[in-house]
Amino acid sequence: MFINDCTRMTWVSLLTIKGEVSSKFQQFYQMVETQFHVRIQVLRSDNGGEFLSHDFNQFLQDHGIIHQRSCPYTPQQNGVAERKSRHLLEVIRVSLFGANMPRSFWGEAIVSAAYLINQIPSSILHFQTPLQTLHHHIQTPSTPNLEPRILGCIVFVHLHDHQ
Numbered sequence: 001m002f003i004n005d006c007t008r009m010t011w012v013s014l015l016t017i018k019g020e021v022s023s024k025f026q027q028f029y030q031m032v033e034t035q036f037h038v039r040i041q042v043l044r045s046d047n048g049g050e051f052l053s054h055d056f057n058q059f060l061q062d063h064g065i066i067h068q069r070s071c072p073y074t075p076q077q078n079g080v081a082e083r084k085s086r087h088l089l090e091v092i093r094v095s096l097f098g099a100n101m102p103r104s105f106w107g108e109a110i111v112s113a114a115y116l117i118n119q120i121p122s123s124i125l126h127f128q129t130p131l132q133t134l135h136h137h138i139q140t141p142s143t144p145n146l147e148p149r150i151l152g153c154i155v156f157v158h159l160h161d162h163q
Helices: 018-036 054-062 075-098 103-119 130-137
Strands: 042-045 066-069
Touching: 018 054, 042 075, 054 066, 075 103, 103 130
Parallel strands: 042 066
Antiparallel strands: none
16 A cells, blocks of 8 residues: 555555565556656554565665665554555455455455545545645546446346347
8 A cells, every 4th residue: 555645645556465565656656657747755654574586676776765664563653654554454354344345345445445444535635535635746647437336235147148
């Protein structure tokens, strides 16, 4: 998960194994640079092994990104990320519980929660959405306004006859 302090925009990437951190971060770096024409200057992470690989640190060094690591077992040093994680988890629990869905839909729920949080006005952002604030700070490509969906709603598939 990446948190931009100026807009509070949240991006979520699902991983199947921790070893994917380097490749997912590199994809995220390319997306930010291409779509928003800005460079990531600092990455703050916990001291997890997935952030300490030689390839990952070489990528950060090659791109001039400062890697700030918190002390082991001190989540309070990563306060912004910890609060965002707690907020996402609260939304996920409510969504899954409200839709009476099993925990196996956790990945879909977190992606949905991040989307919703990016669309909801915040008092910290003067009652603008994180997406509006991002558009204010950086010229961004237009994105379609997707209709909201209810997590766990019944869906029917219509197949056309090809006769």
